[in-house]
Amino acid sequence: MTDQLDATWTWLRTSPLLGVLLTLGAYRLGRVVHERSGRHAATQPVLIAVVAIAAFLLLADVSYDEYLRGADLVVFLLGPATVALAVPLHRQAAHLKRLLVPLLVGVPLGVVVSVSLGYGLVRLLGGGDELALTMAPKAATTPVSIVLSEQVGGIAALTAVLTIFVGIMSAVLGPWVMTRARIRHPHARGVAMGSVSHGIGTSRSLADDPEEGAFAGLAMGLTAFATAVLIPLLLAGLSRLV
Amino acid sequence: MTSSARPGSTRFVDGLLWLTGFWLVGELLVRLTGLPVPGAVAGMLLLFVALQVRRPAATSSVLTAADGLLSHLQLLFIPAGVGIVAVLATVRDAALPLAVAFVVSWVVGLVLVGWTVTLLLPRGDRGRRTGEPGAPGGAAS
Missing domain, CATH: 1.10.150 (DNA polymerase; domain 1)
Known part of the structure; x- marks a missing residue:
């Protein structure tokens, strides 16, 4: 009997079923907790799910690679989901002309600030070049930040984690910080959220106000583009400075 | 089905x-x-x-x-976030530089972009707050 249990567990831990079920189940749990807490900002479903799955993997001694066998099937959907961000943008296209100048100035400014401060501060505080390069692209959405991290010589897996957690921090604290800084216009709030915290910040903005969410989605797409274009130039300049 | x-x-x-x-x-x-x-x-x-x-x-x-x-956008980011279990040792060894750079680059970027966009918005529309209807002629344009 124990032999059969062991064999079954060995099968399950290497089966894609485990990663898919854990991810879907933990997300569902995250949504329930978020609703029960009256949609409190600190209970973002992604945060609850990540903590729950990480705890399970550590307790059950399942490696991240084993989990990814199934979880990669979920990650695949980020492709069509990124394409899908064209839809909220399409619905807000009437606002686009008025926002063209603010976007063309604001988004590149955001990229310059997050790449320079991210890279520069890690270097200045003694974190080393590899970790500084790992921090640099974290504000771009995950599929982009991972590719850019590999391209510039960072640790892609750590960039992915930093990207997710900057998104979570922004979803929890971003709107509060912006209100303290007297940033109140929904377009300004949306662009700021999308610029520094990609899809996870966008999901918080979409929940707060549909107009804010559409511009967060747009800023996220433009930030991905601007980061990819600017990061080689910025890093070439910064590596000489710091 | x-x-x-x-x-x-x-x-x-x-x-x-x-x-x-x-x-x-x-x-x-x-x-x-x-x-x-x-x-x-x-x-x-x-x-x-x-x-x-x-x-x-x-x-x-x-x-x-x-x-x-x-x-369900947040669902798709869960697997990458769980990657924290694989990089914990690296994060622990350089916790201070990573944490400071992470928080400062985020908060400065957020506030600077928010202020810049607010300043560059057409006049008369700047005072609007999230949740309020647009300024006359603003939202409909």
Whole structure:
């Protein structure tokens, strides 16, 4: 009997079923907790799910690679989901002309600030070049930040984690910080959220106000583009400075 | 399956086909031109142009599929976040530089972009707050 249990567990831990079920189940749990807490900002479903799955993997001694066998099937959907961000943008296209100048100035400014401060501060505080390069692209959405991290010589897996957690921090604290800084216009709030915290910040903005969410989605797409274009130039300049 | 409103409807599949189709076209474009953006972002820009030109009905398959995916955007980021278990040792060894750079670059970026966009918005529309209707002539333009 124990032999059969062991064999079954060995099968399950290497089966894609485990990663898919854990991810879907933990997300569902995250949504329930978020609703029960009256949609409190600190209970973002992604945060609850990540903590729950990480705890399970550590307790059950399942490696991240084993989990990814199934979880990669979920990650695949980020492709069509990124394409899908064209839809909220399409619905807000009437606002686009008025926002063209603010976007063309604001988004590149955001990229310059997050790449320079991210890279520069890690270097200045003694974190080393590899970790500084790992921090640099974290504000771009995950599929982009991972590719850019590999391209510039960072640790892609750590960039992915930093990207997710900057998104979570922004979803929890971003709107509060912006209100303290007297940033109140929904377009300004949306662009700021999308610029520094990609899809996870966008999901918080979409929940707060549909107009804010559409511009967060747009800023996220433009930030991905601007980061990819600017990061080689910025890093070439910064590596000489710091 | 008989659970959907119209049994045998292909709307769900059609929507996914459009999204993955634009993704593929985006990937091909990026690969053939050497543009420095991911294929999915190129696909997003192409779909935006296509939507602006074709203006599909609100109930069209591509809009429905997009809304469905975007309402669960946080789900798709969970696997990458769980990667924390694989990089814990690296993070612990350089906790201070990583934490300071992480928080400072985020908060300065957020506030500077927010202020810049506010300042560059058309006058008369700047005082608007999230949740309030747009200034006269503003939101409708």
